[in-house]
Amino acid sequence: MLGSPHVARLLGGTLTGRLPNGMAPVAIVLWTLATGGSIALGGLLSALYGLASGLSQPIKGRLMDRYGQRAVHLPTALLHSGLFLALPVAGPHGGPAFATTIVAAAGLTTPPLEAGLRALWPSVLPSPRLQHAALALDTGTQGLLYVVGPLLATALATAHSPAVALAVTAAVGLVGTIVVATALPSRRWRPAPASPGDGQARRLASPQLVALFGSLTGVGFAIGALNVWAIVMAETHRMEMLSGLLPAAFSTGSFVGGLIYGRRTWPTSATRRLLVSSAAFLTGWLLLLVLPGPNTATAAVVLPGAFLTVVVACAYQTTDTLTPAGRTSEAYAWLILSIGTGQAVGTALAGRLAHHDLASAALPAAGAAFALTILILARPGRAAVERGRHRRPRGARRRRA
Template sequence: MSGAAKSGFGAYPRLLREPGALTLGLYGVVGRFPIAMRSLGCLLLVAAISGSLAGAGVVAAAMLVSQGLASPVLGRLADRVGQRKVLLTTCLVHAVALSTLVIAIVLGAPLPLLVVAAIATGCASVSFTSFMRARWAALVEQGTLRTAYALESVLDETIFLLGPLLVTVLATAVHPAAGLVACVAFTTVGSIAVAAHTRSEPVVEPVPDGGGQRAIAVTGVQVLMVAYAGMGFLLGAVDVTMVAFAREQGTPGLGGVFLSLTAVGSLAAGAVFGAVDWRLPQERLLVATSTVLAIGAVPLAFAGSSPVMAGLAVVAGIAIAPGLIAGSTLLEALAPKGSLSEGFSWLSSAGALGIALGTGVGGWLAESGGFEAAAWAAVGGAVVAVVLSATGQPALRRRRPVEPGMAAREQ
């Protein structure tokens, strides 16, 4: 099939008509919902039971940090023994750990015990987004992969729009613990369903003597990790910018609206980006999208009213999903054979670290210099991504050798 035939918005229906594609997408949505629910659900439950926002923040942070550290380990394990075994094992441990955390919070257990349960939960939380991208690489041909990653980005943005709303409604209208109980159900059902989707199971490659090359050892992957960290820093600082601006305007409730509009911009741009048959190499697209990301964040520092900020929030989001799509496509070509789950997990962890740093630095700057200072910090994060993706072009062009059988598959 020609590249032209695969471009346009018709690329998405064609992708979903591929055998197993529609069910894989649906199962992945179920399994990923907790990504946008778990930490917020934890905050809401601890705050409702104990009344301590500080304690709630400690528990949520422990869960997020442990997940970021464990994700690459679980990804590498999946590359070695298969995703199916890892998904089935971790979903059981996750269910036990998160249930224990919920019970401990409700019973008023001391903070150290809550932290231990939160760490156990984080260590059993696989990077579902990373696993899904590795599965798409195993399911579809090379020419369709960019569309598959675009679909993943659109689904991610949709989940981050709906997940916080769902967990908040459950925690306030049903029971403070209902959001985390839903996370247990979503993770268990989604993990089992994806594990049973044998058509997309990545092949476990034989491990050569010495353990084989790790994804983290590839220079191009390292460049992508720093670029992703820069993008994550921008996202964290933009979140703070929106919230700080809303507070300074005397309308704190609009902070969430601005963040949702950023996600809308990213979602729409991601859908368009995946539908276009780009002629530029992916490494140059990464530079271009990172540059647009940096430029799009600059006007945030000059917003003078809520309607203006609403429009600028959409603009600030238009390069988020395209940048992540370009990075995902590059990683698939760079990572050593049989290490995709690990590679995507490293990118996920780098992005999460960047978000945490951007939120912390942006919050500190917003306290002392207002929302404008946080906005300029966001620009700085994007500039890091631009510089790394531009100076790292030689490493990003150094593709993994393509085997004859794979070359035939890509035709």
């Protein structure tokens, strides 16, 4: 799969371009503290960046479906990087309000690389088996961004300054986006036109898609609660490294799970795999209810991490099946927003329950149980009809999905 034309460039460019998602929140907090601001203000600015980035995803996805990827990726990347470069220069002179405006604008202009890459796979890899492998590897590597990104931002801020960390964040994001946007598949990509008799062409919010996205908020909730639980574990056992080690073990499990899942094709439908993997995702979190020690906890979070990749990959496949032609990028953006919204809620609620050990450990399982319950009740893929979703590059032969 990696030896196929354009694949390594698109995957590497997307991962590079999305590295600021892991770097920016840490760099923003460190810059705020370095300029005399409080940690509360830094946390607020960091949360605002993530919220603005998530909420703007569907709009940018819709624009990609209408005007193509290059027309969206390049302008947003230039604005996004320019705002990060402007923050350490103009931020201190305008006070908290001006810094808040810059950070919010930077979040709003985050390039929609993740949704764009998922929309490209069918045109880059005509073989369903290779598409399956690409989606699994793509999904499995996303979690590593949130391991490498914070470490890189912290190292740059410590060795040089938070301003340097922000500058590198801007440069990395811009370079990665340019690599993707100038690739031939991205330049040529256009969504498939709606079929003449497709009455659902203008309707994205079908009951099945709403149920699917609703279930994914539970998946995001579990991830957000994990991050806070890791801090609770670090304080309880007086081991600061646990706050980073537990999320890193979870992300490593996701990466390994993606490699295993993508190495073979599966006879069952994506919807069936989504249900089974969601049940396994829940089972993994139940191990935390016994309040394990540091070593056991580190090993335990690998299991739900491994099934996270399968859940998300199958959710993308189900979304593609349920989405009207010409709306795939927007649908993928809503999927990303659903997970991000759940993650924010899980983080907020876990923070309020941080002093209750059992409740804090139970929250990831609660989010996973919510996701599985909705999937069982709604079965979002049972009424789906497979259809081609993407326009192939010029000269390429269309294939049925």
